[in-house]
Amino acid sequence: MPLWRRRPGKGVKRGLATGIPFALSALGAVTALGFLAQPALGYRSISILYLWAIISLPFVSSRAVVIASALISALLWNFLFIPPRLTFSIASLEDILMFLAFFLAAFVGGFLTSRLKEKESALSLRERRMAFLYGFTKAIARVRGVEAVVGLAQNYLMEHLRLSSAIFLCDGEGRLDTSLAVGEAPDFEPRHSAFEEGLALRCFQAKESVADGNDRFYYPLGSQETVVGLLFVDGKGALSIRGESRELLATLADNIALALERELLAAENERNKMAGESARLSKILLNHVSHELRTPLTTIKGAVSGLLDIGSDEDPQLRSALLNETLIAANRLNALVEDLLAMSRLEAGRLQPRIETAYLSELLGAAQLALGMDLSDRTIKLGDMAKEYEIEADPSLIVQVFRNVLRNFAAYTPDRSALLIDVETKSGFSSISFSDNGPGVRARELPLLFDTFFRGEAGAAKQGCGLGLSICKGIVEAHGGSIEAGNVEGGGLLLVLHLPRKVEL
Secondary structure, three states: OOOOOEOOOHHHHHHHHHHHHHHHHHHHHHHHHHHHHHHHHOOOOHHHHHHHHHHHHHHOOOHHHHHHHHHHHHHHHHHHOOOOOOOOOOOOHHHHHHHHHHHHHHHHHHHHHHHHHHHHHHHHHHHHHHHHHHHHHHHHHHOOOHHHHHHHHHHHHHHHHOOEEEEEEEOOOOOEOOOOOEOOOOOOOHHHOOOOHHHHHHHHHHOOOEEEOOOEEEEEEEOOOOEEEEEEEEOOOOEOOOOHHHHHHHHHHHHHHHHHHHHHHHHHHHHHHHHHHHHHHHHHHHHHHHHHHHHHHHHHHHHHHHHHOHHHHHOHHHHHHHHHHHHHHHHHHHHHHHHHHHHHHHHHOOOOOOOEEEEHHHHHHHHHHHHHHHHOOOEEEEOOHHHHOEEEEOHHHHHHHHHHHHHHHHHHOOOOOEEEEEEEEEOOEEEEEEEEOOOOOOHHHHHHOOOOOOOOHHHOOOOOOOOHHHHHHHHHHHOOOEEEEEEOOOOOEEEEEEEEOOOOO
16 A cells, blocks of 8 residues: 555546446345345345345445445345335334344444444554654664755655655755755756745745645744755645645654754764864964974074174184074974975865976985984985986975985984885885884874874974874875885884886886
């Protein structure tokens, strides 16, 4: 049995016409059987046969046909079988009482059986609707996202109720946007169908359902305090939405509203979380940058003040030392600004590498030269293959990657530490490895090593913003490669950069 009911009209007339032939056939069959069996059964027993027929008719006929059949069967029994036969008169008082009892029994029995059949049909329909609501509630609780909720609701309405539908949501200012429905229901075109914007706005403003005939309804989605949208259903003239069907649609609209409110609140919460996280990161960045800028600026200010001192002109060694400190501080300041610019370009998605072929040793030399005195007495060794190895990458960006890796090596390893740089080609990638003999990184910190602003326990007392390796990761991935970290056996950190190579024909 479907959850929807056909429109009253021609369909109901066909039902009455179908019931009448059954009734006439049943009465005719009982009458014929009565003529044949009267000698053996007697005329009074024939009333039982009529009564059986009347009680069976509600399963195939309407209530009006059953009542009419009860009256006709009483008249047939009187006219054809009760003495005197072929008249409507009844000779004995006993037969009169028997006739009245038969008519009453046939009428009441047929009426009650008809009511029982209708109740059974209604109960079955209600059970199906309850199962439908339960299934819909479970299904809509599992989906995530406004589009998914709307799609599920429209599919359920079409599949189970044969109703086209559309859902409209409010705009950012809380006004109903009827220009575009969320998703598309099958065969639904709001601007070319029975959808009326005036009725939709009236429904939204009054926060009450509005009917447009028996086939089109507008339901507000939300509570009396807040309405998040509107549900429009259209039977396309083929169905009638009445009685329990309206209650079912109202319940569906409430469930859809709850699901949409849940998704809209979740989206708003996610935006708030993103805004809060952005504010937190901005605060962290500001604190780190202000701290990191203070050191080189203080150095530059002090060195320049020393150079302006009249006595510095008479001491060439002092002048040279002050200029050297100024240069080192300026280089650190420049490196910090480059990191910030690179991070900004990475987050904006505007970093587009210009791929060139360059010697790995030359790019490493440029990075080492940019660090200057920061490396102190630490040793950098190139593997045999790395000395003449060529890579395909953006030279300026890869130099920045190498500089950040070397600065990380200089900051987290003790004096006289050594860094081995080697390379190998495998699976279409150049794998450049940096392995040092320093203290390494704790195992639990390795997965976080490339996160923005992350600084491990060993870096708590060091200068830096926690951007260096994060920028390395972003630049390498912009080249289509990857970077990974691990610990060297016996101590030390291992960083491996995988950069794609051109296919050699």
